[in-house]
Amino acid sequence: MKEYANVTYLNHPVLTHKIAILRDKNTPTSEFRTVVKEIAMMEGYEALKHVATKSVEIETPIEKTVQPMIVGKKLCFVPILRAGLGMVDGFTALVPTARVGHIGLYRDEVTHEPHEYYCKLPEGIEDMDVFVVDPMLATGGSAVDAIKMLKQHGAKKLHFVCIIAAPEGVEVFEKEFPDIPLIVGALDRQLNENAYICPGLGDAGDRIFGTYRY
Numbered sequence: 001m002k003e004y005a006n007v008t009y010l011n012h013p014v015l016t017h018k019i020a021i022l023r024d025k026n027t028p029t030s031e032f033r034t035v036v037k038e039i040a041m042m043e044g045y046e047a048l049k050h051v052a053t054k055s056v057e058i059e060t061p062i063e064k065t066v067q068p069m070i071v072g073k074k075l076c077f078v079p080i081l082r083a084g085l086g087m088v089d090g091f092t093a094l095v096p097t098a099r100v101g102h103i104g105l106y107r108d109e110v111t112h113e114p115h116e117y118y119c120k121l122p123e124g125i126e127d128m129d130v131f132v133v134d135p136m137l138a139t140g141g142s143a144v145d146a147i148k149m150l151k152q153h154g155a156k157k158l159h160f161v162c163i164i165a166a167p168e169g170v171e172v173f174e175k176e177f178p179d180i181p182l183i184v185g186a187l188d189r190q191l192n193e194n195a196y197i198c199p200g201l202g203d204a205g206d207r208i209f210g211t212y213r214y
């Protein structure tokens with residue numbers, strides 16, 4: 001797999017362990033949700049490491065001091081519905097004052113092309129650091145569409161955070177947006193004939209919301 005300057009693969013045993021829990025088809029919905037949140041928090045910690053801070057004067061029990069603090073209203077987390085919703089709580093646990101936008105996309109089961117059905121973004125997104133979150137980067141179609149929508153709304157400082165990526169999705173994303181940081185929890189082998197990631201974890205949305213029928 002080609003290396004890209006803006007792609008970070010988070011090879012950490014704690015993360016790999018938690019992603020293995022998600023992969024297990026016997027993991028129930030309740031645990032799946034909890035672990036997605038924990039993973040999102042760990043990935044968010046890494047993804048947010050370059051966000052801007054401002055100097056704030058505070059008073060400790062000992063003395064006054066000036067400390068760097070994150071300005072939450074300059075940050076926006078954007079889950080791609082549905083599955084991205086599972087990652088929001090992990091990110092807002094890190095920065096509770098951040099704004100949250102929503103983009104609704106679903107993949108056509110036959111063509112695997114994404115279709116937009118919802119978009120609600122905060123005002124002033126042009127000046128915010130925007131973190132798009134979605135557990136799965138498969139063909140890359142949904143990620144590319146979401147970023148294009150955000151750019152159309154004026155967003156300039158964009159990042160994409162996923163839990164599992166297929167090499168095919170990384171290639172597509174990098175071809176479209178070589179300058180946008182892409183944070184990946186685990187890089188898997190390939191897509192199958194239904195554009196599912198192998199070994200993957202199945203349908204992330206169905207597993208988070210308990211809507212699967214298998």
Ligand code: PRP
Pocket residue numbers: 080081082083084105106107108112114134135136137138139140141142143169195203204205206
């Ligand atoms: C899943 C996932 C991504 C998309 C990835 O969503 O959460 O958004 O597929 O696939 P892609 O890279 O090939 O576009 P899905 O469309 O299944 O919708 P859901 O979250 O509502 O289940």
Ligand code: URA
Pocket residue numbers: 083136138195196197198200201202203204205
């Ligand atoms: N979407 C999912 O939820 N899982 C995959 O493996 C691919 C796309």
